[in-house]
Amino acid sequence: KAGVTQTPRYLIKTRGQQVTLSCSPISGHRSVSWYQQTPGQGLQFLFEYFSETQRNKGNFPGRFSGRQFSNSRSEMNVSTLELGDSALYLCASSLTGLHEQYFGPGTRLTVT
Amino acid sequence: SQQGEEDPQALSIQEGENATMNCSYKTSINNLQWYRQNSGRGLVHLILIRSNEREKHSGRLRVTLDTSKKSSSLLITASRAADTASYFCATDTQGAQKLVFGQGTRLTINP
Numbered sequence: 314k315a316g317v318t319q320t321p322r323y324l325i326k327t328r329g330q331q332v333t334l335s336c337s338p339i340s341g342h343r344s345v346s347w348y349q350q351t352p353g354q355g356l357q358f359l360f361e362y363f364s365e366t367q368r369n370k371g372n373f374p375g376r377f378s379g380r381q382f383s384n385s386r387s388e389m390n391v392s393t394l395e396l397g398d399s400a401l402y403l404c405a406s407s408l409t410g411l412h413e414q415y416f417g418p419g420t421r422l423t424v425t
Numbered sequence: 426s427q428q429g430e431e432d433p434q435a436l437s438i439q440e441g442e443n444a445t446m447n448c449s450y451k452t453s454i455n456n457l458q459w460y461r462q463n464s465g466r467g468l469v470h471l472i473l474i475r476s477n478e479r480e481k482h483s484g485r486l487r488v489t490l491d492t493s494k495k496s497s498s499l500l501i502t503a504s505r506a507a508d509t510a511s512y513f514c515a516t517d518t519q520g521a522q523k524l525v526f527g528q529g530t531r532l533t534i535n536p
Contacts, residue, residue: 317467346523346524348526355526355527355528355529356513356526356529357526358523358524358525358526361523368522369522369523371523401465403467403468405467405468410522411455411456411517411522411523411524412456412458412473412517413458413470413473414468414470414524415470416460416467416468416469417467418466418467419465419466419467421465
């Protein structure tokens with residue numbers, strides 16, 4: 314069974330630009346969660362989608378948004394990038410949402 | 426803010442020794458999970474313990490949960506070089522419906 318894939322793996326953007334990250338979950342998993350990982354703040358929950366609906370949301374500004382497609386693939390978008398958005402963005406899929414999440418390798422975003 | 430706090434922040438031991446790391450949390454939980462992360466890569470799920478369980482085993486891993494103290498411990502026995510990684514606890518709290526991760530313990534196994 315293929316694991317969770319994330320594209321791209323690395324990205325360099327300039328302040329003010331926007332970025333879209335993609336996540337393909339494990340086949341059969343309907344829940345996709347997104348996390349931001351930084352050395353200072355650690356792993357922080359962004360949002361979770363289940364069957365194309367955002368089910369939970371973390372404490373991030375509206376510049377961070379996401380969506381899920383009918384095939385469970387998910388994208389997250391960050392608009393008006395700031396230097397502080399530089400981070401490893403991880404997506405995780407699971408059957409139910411909270412239990413036994415399978416993580417992708419992450420997208421390393423650098424904002425200059 | 427982080428729900429879980431791991432202790433110690435870093436741990437260095439010799440191969441073959443046991444490694445113990447602890448996690449404390451603030452509010453009542455449904456479940457507590459432990460994950461491993463190798464050097465800036467994705468996390469790997471290790472074990473889940475429910476709030477009504479006190480101890481769970483999986484191979485060389487032993488997890489305990491003390492809900493009265495709001496704490497959990499992860500014991501790795503007979504450590505190997507491949508166990509070098511960061512270990513995170515994650516809790517899902519009653520009513521919050523999201524996973525909250527601690528800051529992690531960085532474990533180094535020396536050959």
